[in-house]
Amino acid sequence: MIYEFLLTLAIEFVILLVFFRISWFKVLGYGLAVNLLTWPIAQLVYEVYLNLLLIELGVFIAEGFLIMLLFKARFGKAFIISFIMNLLSFIAGLIILFN
Amino acid sequence: MTKLGLVTLGFLLMVMPFVNADVINPGYRVIGVENKITNLNDYPDYVFVSGGDYSAGFGVSQCPIYKIESDGLVTGDYYKLCNIAVYAIKKDYFNESILNRPNVNSAEWNSYEQFVKDYFNSANVKLVINDLKTFAEVPESSTQKSIIYEHTLDLSNKNAVSKKETIRNDLIYVYIIVPIVALVVIGVILLRRRRNA
Numbered sequence: 601m602i603y604e605f606l607l608t609l610a611i612e613f614v615i616l617l618v619f620f621r622i623s624w625f626k627v628l629g630y631g632l633a634v635n636l637l638t639w640p641i642a643q644l645v646y647e648v649y650l651n652l653l654l655i656e657l658g659v660f661i662a663e664g665f666l667i668m669l670l671f672k673a674r675f676g677k678a679f680i681i682s683f684i685m686n687l688l689s690f691i692a693g694l695i696i697l698f699n
Numbered sequence: 700m701t702k703l704g705l706v707t708l709g710f711l712l713m714v715m716p717f718v719n720a721d722v723i724n725p726g727y728r729v730i731g732v733e734n735k736i737t738n739l740n741d742y743p744d745y746v747f748v749s750g751g752d753y754s755a756g757f758g759v760s761q762c763p764i765y766k767i768e769s770d771g772l773v774t775g776d777y778y779k780l781c782n783i784a785v786y787a788i789k790k791d792y793f794n795e796s797i798l799n800r801p802n803v804n805s806a807e808w809n810s811y812e813q814f815v816k817d818y819f820n821s822a823n824v825k826l827v828i829n830d831l832k833t834f835a836e837v838p839e840s841s842t843q844k845s846i847i848y849e850h851t852l853d854l855s856n857k858n859a860v861s862k863k864e865t866i867r868n869d870l871i872y873v874y875i876i877v878p879i880v881a882l883v884v885i886g887v888i889l890l891r892r893r894r895n896a
Contacts, residue, residue, distance in 0.1 A: 601840040601870075604726065633888070636881035640874040643840050669889060696726060 607692060609635050612663075612685040619681050620671050630670040638662050660686045727836045731845035734773035734831050736785065736859075738851050745854070746793040749773045750819075752782040752829055759815045760803050773831060783831040787854055792823040827852055828859045842871040 613631045620627060638659050645655050660682050668678035739747060751762025762783065765775035777783055797818055801807040818824065828850055837843045844866045851860045 604840060630888075633881050633885050637878045637885065640877050643838075644842070644871075644874050646838075647841055647843065666885065670885065 604693070604696075605635070605639055607696075608639060608689045611689045611692060615681060615685045615688065616667075616671070619677070620673075622671075634663055634666045634670065637666070656686055656690055726839050728839055728841075730835050730837055730841075730843055732833050732835050733845065733847045734833065734850065735847065736767065736771040736773070736828075736850050736852060739767065739769060739771045742787065742852070742854060744790050745787045746790055747785060747787055747827075748797070749775055749783060749785050749831070751777075752784040752826070753816060753819050759800065759812055763800055764797050764815070766798055773833070775833075777833055779834040781833070782829070783833050784826055785828040785831065785850075785859075786819065787825045787827045787852070789823050792821070794818065825854065827854060828861075840870075842867040842874060844868040 609631060612635060613628055616627045616631050617624060642655050642659050645658070646652065649655070660679075663686065664675075664679040664682035667673055667682055668675060671678070673681070736747065747767040748764050749767055750764040751759065753759065753762075761778040762781035763775065763777070765773075767773055767785065773783070773785065797815055801811050832846075832848065835843075835846055847864045847866065849862045849864070851862075853859065
């Protein structure tokens with residue numbers, strides 16, 4: 601479980617680091633806060649509502665807004681980054697699941 | 700550490716698990732499933748047994764027959780793909796020998812299997828619950844610890860009323876408290892930033 605969380609965090613941290621020219625420490629802190637907010641909620645929702653794609657969509661929207669607020673990014677940029685982050689972590693999750 | 704170094708480290712973290720793919724736990728665990736019939740004592744003229752749905756494919760070798768005792772608990776060791784069913788049998792028709800399963804390789808096996816098939820096709824054996832869930836697998840990150848199904852029978856109506864209760868582990872508190880803390884932290888960051896602006 602912790603591994604799954606760390607993998608998501610690692611993927612999202614790398615993407616955020618590529619897109620934002622601020623200190624890596626801040627990127628890590630903001631990335632951690634975003635993931636600690638969305639990841640457990642996504643796990644809980646998944647237990648009662650098994651549509652993974654809709655849950656991912658919810659996480660994508662929530663993280664898009666959080667990136668916009670925390671990283672002071674424009675709407676479009678924040679949502680493109682959120683899309684890339686969630687697409688990659690979703691693919692990584694699928695690879696692990698079917699490996 | 701430079702940004703390039705951090706990016707490399709991040710990618711290494713992502714790739715590392717696939718190097719050792721054969722030993723990766725697929726991320727699921729089996730949880731306990733309990734099935735209980737709550738009103739067994741309402742039918743003192745019947746004996747209740749659990750077994751496979753023998754019309755659905757799996758035979759008595761994979762899905763043996765077990766008597767349900769007065770506590771109402773459906774116990775037994777079933778193959779996970781068995782379509783488990785509960786049958787009500789009139790007490791005067793009940794034959795203990797359906798419970799005495801011989802060895803699958805023994806000479807008596809074929810006659811026992813035929814006997815079970817004929818016995819369960821009889822009008823004196825009523826299928827009262829079909830497709831009991833006796834096996835559950837959940838993601839490692841799930842808060843589910845075990846599942847209890849409670850069934851209330853109505854012999855005049857084939858459909859029993861079933862209620863599901865999920866017992867959760869302590870992870871549920873982590874999943875509730877951690878996002879609240881994260882939300883507070885994000886709120887504080889944004890408030891401080893607004894004050895400093």
